[in-house]
Amino acid sequence: xxxxxxxxxxxxxxxxxxxxxxxxxxxxxxxxxxxxxxxxxxxxxxxxxxxxxxxxxxxxxxxxxxxxxxxxxxxxxxxxxxxxxxxxxxxxxxxxxxxxxxxxxxxxxxxxxxxxxxxxxxxxxxxxxxxxxxxxxxxxxxxxxxxxxxxxxxxxxxxxxxxxxxxxxxxxxxxxxxxxxxxxxxxxxxxxxxxxxx
Numbered sequence: 001x002x003x004x005x006x007x008x009x010x011x012x013x014x015x016x017x018x019x020x021x022x023x024x025x026x027x028x029x030x031x032x033x034x035x036x037x038x039x040x041x042x043x044x045x046x047x048x049x050x051x052x053x054x055x056x057x058x059x060x061x062x063x064x065x066x067x068x069x070x071x072x073x074x075x076x077x078x079x080x081x082x083x084x085x086x087x088x089x090x091x092x093x094x095x096x097x098x099x100x101x102x103x104x105x106x107x108x109x110x111x112x113x114x115x116x117x118x119x120x121x122x123x124x125x126x127x128x129x130x131x132x133x134x135x136x137x138x139x140x141x142x143x144x145x146x147x148x149x150x151x152x153x154x155x156x157x158x159x160x161x162x163x164x165x166x167x168x169x170x171x172x173x174x175x176x177x178x179x180x181x182x183x184x185x186x187x188x189x190x191x192x193x194x195x196x197x198x
Contacts, residue, residue, distance in 0.1 A: 001039050001178050002150070002178045003092065004088075004089050005175045005178050006154055006156070006157040007085070008031055008085050009160065009175065010153075010156055010157055010160055011031050011032075011081055011085040012028040012029075012031040012171070013161065013165050015027070015028075015031055015078070016028065016168075019077050019078075022078065028171065031078075031081055032171060034082035034083070034085035034086045035085040035086065036089070036178075037058075037086060038059050041053045049105070054099040054100060054107065055100045055107070056100070057103060059089075059101075060090060060099070060101055061091070064083050064084075064087035065087065068080060068083035068087065071083050093109070094108065094109030095110055095112055095149075096143075107119075112143070113139045113140065113143055113146070131192055133189060134189045137186050137189050154175075157172075157175065158172070
């Protein structure tokens with residue numbers, strides 16, 4: 001979610017440059033919310049196939065596209081920007097593990113954290129770990145491509161805030177809070193796994 005948060009900030013910065021008189025702290029914040037809102041479906045994972053929240057409709061492109069159409073028809077540039085920020089979420093998620101982007105019941109995307117031979121056996125791979133979630137966390141944080149993209153997005157976010165919208169510097173706390181949660185999960189699972197194998 002930290003990457004999505006950072007991308008939300010970038011969309012907020014862009015919006016502030018195009019529509020400076022329409023930009024306030026709450027409009028900036030709602031754009032960020034648009035970029036991360038899809039992950040709120042995690043609480044409904046138990047209703048998803050294989051308990052994968054990315055299989056749910058909220059991780060498809062259809063909700064943000066509907067919002068985008070509404071924003072264009074109204075017309076309202078803030079709604080359009082929130083929709084684009086939301087749309088970025090499932091599109092970015094295609095890269096690492098993929099999503100049920102078109103509601104076909106199938107995960108699609110480049111899925112750079114999986115070999116093609118692993119596409120159909122992810123549940124089995126998960127359960128080879130003492131802590132199944134470690135399979136995802138380990139692969140994510142051990143990928144040089146993913147970490148490179150994370151760093152690139154982080155730098156873009158910080159530069160955007162610093163150079164163009166320094167008045168919204170406090171949104172960076174949200175990014176570091178979310179990143180902190182993920183790193184805590186990583187180090188906790190890493191410790192538990194090492195303890196189990198030692």
